[in-house]
Amino acid sequence: MYYQELLDKIHHVTTQISSEDFKKFVEILKGARRVYIVGAGRSGLVAKAFAMRLVHLRKRTYVVGETVVPAMRKQDILVAVSGSGKTKTVVEIAKTAKDVGGKVVAVTANKESELAQLADSVIHIPLPRKKDEITSYDSRQLIGEVTIAPLGSLFELSAMCFFECVIADLMHELKITEEAMRRAHTMLE
Numbered sequence: 001m002y003y004q005e006l007l008d009k010i011h012h013v014t015t016q017i018s019s020e021d022f023k024k025f026v027e028i029l030k031g032a033r034r035v036y037i038v039g040a041g042r043s044g045l046v047a048k049a050f051a052m053r054l055v056h057l058r059k060r061t062y063v064v065g066e067t068v069v070p071a072m073r074k075q076d077i078l079v080a081v082s083g084s085g086k087t088k089t090v091v092e093i094a095k096t097a098k099d100v101g102g103k104v105v106a107v108t109a110n111k112e113s114e115l116a117q118l119a120d121s122v123i124h125i126p127l128p129r130k131k132d133e134i135t136s137y138d139s140r141q142l143i144g145e146v147t148i149a150p151l152g153s154l155f156e157l158s159a160m161c162f163f164e165c166v167i168a169d170l171m172h173e174l175k176i177t178e179e180a181m182r183r184a185h186t187m188l189e
Contacts, residue, residue, distance in 0.1 A: 006157075009128075013158040014165075016126045022162075025123055026169050028105060029059065032077040036102070038064040038093045039081035042156045047081040050163040056181040057170055064093055074101030082106070083125070083155035085113020094118055107162075109155050125158050 029035065035054055039047030047063070054061040062069040064078075072078070078097040082090045085108035094104045094115055106119035109127040116122045171181070 006154075009154055010157050010161060013125060013127060013154060014161050017158075017162055018124065021121070021123050022166070022169075024121060025105060026166060026173060028077060028103070028121065029054070029166070029170060030173055032059065034060045034062065034070075034073070034076045036062050036064055036069070036072055036076060036078045036097070037081070038078065038090055040087045040089055042153070043081045043083055043087075043159070046156050046160045046163065047079070049160065050079070050081075050167075053163070053167040053181075056184045057167065057174060057176055058184060072097055072100050072102050076102045077105060078102050079105045079107060080115055080119070081108075081159060082113075082115055083109045083127075083159075085110035085115035087115075091115050091118075107159055123162070125155055125162065127154055127158075 035051075037047045037051040037054075038044070051061045051063050076097075078094060080090050080094045080097075085091075085106065091114050094106070095118060097104050098118060103121070104119040105121045105123065106113075106115045107123045107125065108116055109125045110116060111122055111124045116124075170176075171178070
Protein backbone atom coordinates (compact mmCIF):
# COMPACT_ATOMS: atom_id res chain seq x y z
CA MET A 1 0.00 0.00 0.00
CA TYR A 2 0.93 3.64 -0.33
CA TYR A 3 0.57 4.49 3.36
CA GLN A 4 4.24 4.23 4.36
CA GLU A 5 5.47 5.68 1.07
CA LEU A 6 3.31 8.79 1.51
CA LEU A 7 4.40 9.23 5.12
CA ASP A 8 8.04 8.90 4.01
CA LYS A 9 7.51 11.58 1.34
CA ILE A 10 5.90 13.96 3.85
CA HIS A 11 8.79 13.35 6.26
CA HIS A 12 11.33 13.98 3.51
CA VAL A 13 9.68 17.24 2.42
CA THR A 14 9.13 18.63 5.91
CA THR A 15 12.68 17.91 7.05
CA GLN A 16 13.96 19.94 4.08
CA ILE A 17 12.19 23.13 5.21
CA SER A 18 14.75 25.64 6.41
CA SER A 19 15.02 25.77 10.20
CA GLU A 20 16.02 29.43 9.88
CA ASP A 21 12.81 30.17 7.95
CA PHE A 22 10.85 28.23 10.58
CA LYS A 23 12.33 30.29 13.43
CA LYS A 24 11.83 33.55 11.51
CA PHE A 25 8.17 32.67 10.87
CA VAL A 26 7.61 31.94 14.57
CA GLU A 27 9.14 35.32 15.46
CA ILE A 28 6.99 37.11 12.86
CA LEU A 29 3.85 35.52 14.31
CA LYS A 30 4.89 36.24 17.91
CA GLY A 31 5.28 39.92 17.11
CA ALA A 32 2.25 40.26 14.86
CA ARG A 33 -0.53 42.52 16.01
CA ARG A 34 -2.97 40.93 13.57
CA VAL A 35 -2.59 37.95 11.23
CA TYR A 36 -4.56 37.49 8.02
CA ILE A 37 -4.62 34.11 6.31
CA VAL A 38 -5.43 33.34 2.67
CA GLY A 39 -5.38 30.27 0.46
CA ALA A 40 -7.61 28.71 -2.18
CA GLY A 41 -9.01 25.22 -2.54
CA ARG A 42 -7.42 22.56 -0.35
CA SER A 43 -4.54 24.92 0.47
CA GLY A 44 -7.20 27.29 1.73
CA LEU A 45 -8.56 24.59 4.02
CA VAL A 46 -5.08 24.00 5.44
CA ALA A 47 -4.72 27.77 5.88
CA LYS A 48 -8.04 27.93 7.74
CA ALA A 49 -6.95 25.12 10.07
CA PHE A 50 -3.80 27.12 10.83
CA ALA A 51 -5.89 30.24 11.46
CA MET A 52 -8.01 28.31 13.94
CA ARG A 53 -4.94 27.23 15.88
CA LEU A 54 -3.63 30.81 15.96
CA VAL A 55 -6.97 31.89 17.46
CA HIS A 56 -6.52 29.16 20.08
CA LEU A 57 -3.21 30.86 20.91
CA ARG A 58 -5.09 34.15 21.35
CA LYS A 59 -3.61 35.72 18.23
CA ARG A 60 -5.93 38.15 16.45
CA THR A 61 -6.37 36.13 13.28
CA TYR A 62 -8.67 36.54 10.29
CA VAL A 63 -9.38 34.43 7.22
CA VAL A 64 -9.52 36.62 4.13
CA GLY A 65 -12.86 36.36 2.38
CA GLU A 66 -14.96 35.92 5.50
CA THR A 67 -17.55 38.64 6.10
CA VAL A 68 -16.20 39.79 9.48
CA VAL A 69 -12.62 40.57 8.42
CA PRO A 70 -11.49 44.08 9.41
CA ALA A 71 -9.41 46.24 7.10
CA MET A 72 -5.73 45.41 7.06
CA ARG A 73 -3.34 48.05 8.40
CA LYS A 74 0.34 48.76 8.12
CA GLN A 75 2.52 46.11 9.72
CA ASP A 76 -0.28 43.52 9.85
CA ILE A 77 0.79 40.12 8.52
CA LEU A 78 -0.73 38.19 5.62
CA VAL A 79 0.14 34.50 5.42
CA ALA A 80 -0.53 33.50 1.80
CA VAL A 81 -0.64 29.75 1.12
CA SER A 82 -0.29 28.51 -2.47
CA GLY A 83 1.62 25.47 -3.63
CA SER A 84 2.18 26.88 -7.10
CA GLY A 85 2.57 30.45 -5.93
CA LYS A 86 0.50 31.38 -8.96
CA THR A 87 -3.07 31.15 -7.67
CA LYS A 88 -4.55 34.40 -9.00
CA THR A 89 -6.77 35.24 -6.04
CA VAL A 90 -3.97 34.59 -3.54
CA VAL A 91 -1.45 36.64 -5.54
CA GLU A 92 -3.91 39.54 -5.94
CA ILE A 93 -4.69 39.56 -2.20
CA ALA A 94 -0.96 39.55 -1.44
CA LYS A 95 -0.51 42.55 -3.75
CA THR A 96 -3.32 44.37 -1.97
CA ALA A 97 -1.76 43.60 1.42
CA LYS A 98 1.53 45.09 0.23
CA ASP A 99 -0.29 48.16 -1.13
CA VAL A 100 -1.71 48.95 2.32
CA GLY A 101 1.64 48.43 4.04
CA GLY A 102 1.10 44.90 5.30
CA LYS A 103 3.82 42.28 5.43
CA VAL A 104 3.40 39.13 3.33
CA VAL A 105 4.65 35.67 4.21
CA ALA A 106 4.34 33.25 1.29
CA VAL A 107 4.05 29.55 2.01
CA THR A 108 4.72 27.89 -1.33
CA ALA A 109 6.50 25.10 -3.17
CA ASN A 110 7.60 27.55 -5.88
CA LYS A 111 10.17 30.01 -4.57
CA GLU A 112 10.44 31.62 -8.03
CA SER A 113 6.71 32.30 -8.27
CA GLU A 114 5.07 35.70 -8.40
CA LEU A 115 3.78 35.21 -4.85
CA ALA A 116 7.26 34.41 -3.53
CA GLN A 117 8.78 37.36 -5.38
CA LEU A 118 6.44 39.91 -3.80
CA ALA A 119 6.57 38.39 -0.30
CA ASP A 120 8.62 39.85 2.53
CA SER A 121 9.36 36.33 3.73
CA VAL A 122 9.04 32.92 2.06
CA ILE A 123 8.49 29.52 3.61
CA HIS A 124 9.58 27.12 0.91
CA ILE A 125 7.93 23.70 1.03
CA PRO A 126 10.45 21.88 -1.21
CA LEU A 127 8.48 19.34 -3.23
CA PRO A 128 10.23 16.90 -5.56
CA ARG A 129 10.29 18.18 -9.14
CA LYS A 130 7.94 16.51 -11.63
CA LYS A 131 8.98 15.65 -15.14
CA ASP A 132 7.23 18.39 -17.11
CA GLU A 133 7.28 16.51 -20.40
CA ILE A 134 5.08 13.68 -19.09
CA THR A 135 1.81 15.22 -18.03
CA SER A 136 -0.93 12.62 -18.34
CA TYR A 137 -1.58 10.36 -15.39
CA ASP A 138 -1.92 7.32 -17.67
CA SER A 139 1.44 7.96 -19.32
CA ARG A 140 3.19 8.40 -15.97
CA GLN A 141 1.55 5.22 -14.71
CA LEU A 142 2.86 3.26 -17.72
CA ILE A 143 6.45 4.25 -16.96
CA GLY A 144 6.08 3.80 -13.21
CA GLU A 145 5.85 7.44 -12.15
CA VAL A 146 2.47 7.45 -10.44
CA THR A 147 2.01 10.22 -7.92
CA ILE A 148 0.65 8.72 -4.71
CA ALA A 149 -0.52 12.12 -3.49
CA PRO A 150 -2.33 13.66 -6.47
CA LEU A 151 -3.13 17.26 -7.33
CA GLY A 152 -1.01 19.04 -4.74
CA SER A 153 -1.76 16.80 -1.77
CA LEU A 154 1.92 16.46 -0.85
CA PHE A 155 2.16 20.26 -0.57
CA GLU A 156 -1.00 20.51 1.52
CA LEU A 157 -0.08 17.65 3.86
CA SER A 158 3.45 18.99 4.30
CA ALA A 159 2.18 22.54 4.88
CA MET A 160 -0.27 21.23 7.50
CA CYS A 161 2.55 19.42 9.32
CA PHE A 162 4.70 22.55 9.12
CA PHE A 163 1.91 24.74 10.53
CA GLU A 164 1.25 22.32 13.39
CA CYS A 165 4.95 22.42 14.29
CA VAL A 166 4.80 26.23 14.26
CA ILE A 167 1.84 26.09 16.64
CA ALA A 168 3.70 23.71 18.98
CA ASP A 169 6.67 26.08 19.01
CA LEU A 170 4.44 29.11 19.60
CA MET A 171 2.72 27.32 22.49
CA HIS A 172 6.12 26.96 24.14
CA GLU A 173 7.29 30.48 23.28
CA LEU A 174 4.05 32.12 24.44
CA LYS A 175 3.73 29.80 27.46
CA ILE A 176 0.21 28.78 26.49
CA THR A 177 -0.95 25.36 27.63
CA GLU A 178 -3.20 22.99 25.76
CA GLU A 179 -5.83 23.57 28.45
CA ALA A 180 -5.71 27.32 27.79
CA MET A 181 -6.07 26.62 24.07
CA ARG A 182 -9.07 24.39 24.79
CA ARG A 183 -10.74 27.27 26.65
CA ALA A 184 -10.24 29.48 23.58
CA HIS A 185 -11.88 26.87 21.35
CA THR A 186 -15.47 27.50 20.28
CA MET A 187 -18.23 26.37 22.59
CA LEU A 188 -20.96 26.72 19.96
CA GLU A 189 -20.44 23.42 18.15
